[in-house]
Amino acid sequence: MNENVKRLFHVRFLMHPCYAEIxxxxxxxxxxxxxxxxxxxxxxxxxxxxxxxxxxxxxxxVPRKYHAIAELLERTPKLLIVSTGGAGYDTVNVKDCTxxxxxxxxxxxxxxASVAQHVLAMVIALSKQIVQTNHALRAGTxxxxxxxxxxxxxxxxxGIVGLGNVGRRVAELCRTLFGMEVLACDPLLxxxxxxxxxxxxxxxxxxLTRSDxxxxxxxxxxxxxxxxxAKQFAMMQPHAYFITTARGxxxxxAALEAALRDKxxxxxxxxxxxxxxxxxxxxxxxxxNVLASPHTxxxxxxxxxxxxxxxxxxxxxxxxxxxxxxxVNPQVWLAYAKRFEQIFGVKPE
Numbered sequence: 001m002n003e004n005v006k007r008l009f010h011v012r013f014l015m016h017p018c019y020a021e022i023x024x025x026x027x028x029x030x031x032x033x034x035x036x037x038x039x040x041x042x043x044x045x046x047x048x049x050x051x052x053x054x055x056x057x058x059x060x061x062v063p064r065k066y067h068a069i070a071e072l073l074e075r076t077p078k079l080l081i082v083s084t085g086g087a088g089y090d091t092v093n094v095k096d097c098t099x100x101x102x103x104x105x106x107x108x109x110x111x112x113a114s115v116a117q118h119v120l121a122m123v124i125a126l127s128k129q130i131v132q133t134n135h136a137l138r139a140g141t142x143x144x145x146x147x148x149x150x151x152x153x154x155x156x157x158x159g160i161v162g163l164g165n166v167g168r169r170v171a172e173l174c175r176t177l178f179g180m181e182v183l184a185c186d187p188l189l190x191x192x193x194x195x196x197x198x199x200x201x202x203x204x205x206x207x208l209t210r211s212d213x214x215x216x217x218x219x220x221x222x223x224x225x226x227x228x229x230a231k232q233f234a235m236m237q238p239h240a241y242f243i244t245t246a247r248g249x250x251x252x253x254a255a256l257e258a259a260l261r262d263k264x265x266x267x268x269x270x271x272x273x274x275x276x277x278x279x280x281x282x283x284x285x286x287x288x289n290v291l292a293s294p295h296t297x298x299x300x301x302x303x304x305x306x307x308x309x310x311x312x313x314x315x316x317x318x319x320x321x322x323x324x325x326x327x328v329n330p331q332v333w334l335a336y337a338k339r340f341e342q343i344f345g346v347k348p349e
Contacts, residue, residue, distance in 0.1 A: 015086075
């Protein structure tokens, strides 16, 4: 084996063919593919040699043995960088990677336009009762169209939890298209920055009590896990809608079911789930006022190509010894740089 070869692997599939095409322009980078069911004895030579790992961020698409956690890191002694598709990193234990000197990057912002458009589609579909009328027409129960009275979104209030790449785009669309008031809860941003992104900074409680639509657009981490439960749904207005295109486990599905059953809120738009895809008999799928999609908010041709390009360029930059953009754990840089020099004999820039 050529010692100058830099080894990169992925499991099952890549987000877009352009990723492999871009990597192929660098003959010194070898791209290996493993399947979910690749035998451990066949996978281990790839893992042992790997310097970089392109991993899906969808936790149910990749078996746990291929999640970037301590157990996998034990099997990948040369691993320097993990690149997780999209903005999330559900399949990566950032703490484990940091402790091992492994750099974690994502492609945050690469699918922001697609996800934001999905949020807006849910806002409109729910407020106009398009879900309910679609069901009624197909079931033959449409007898009185006035029973499906919708509401306009013009001038209403949307509360956005997480004003990052997606959240700020949601804010822009809602503000400019419909003149909506935009509230935002984001502990990482001060009042001035929130205002620059087109919103008014409030805490979570105020956002919930004032909003006609609540959109969750923050990452899943220790601070957001279980953040929206029975108490939070009870704070929302009875005519308000809950929308999430972020990650399952940020909201409590059982609490949301109870809130819908007891008419605490008017409905929900759900793109993310505790288990993906959710089973057909999932309780939340039985409500006519729930608009459901299987984590497809960011699944568009444009977003996938954009993220594929960003991811490939990040990996190439990192393996060239440059500091890549979108680092999730910047505190690891010194330890990472030391390991990089030990493996490749040069210091990263």
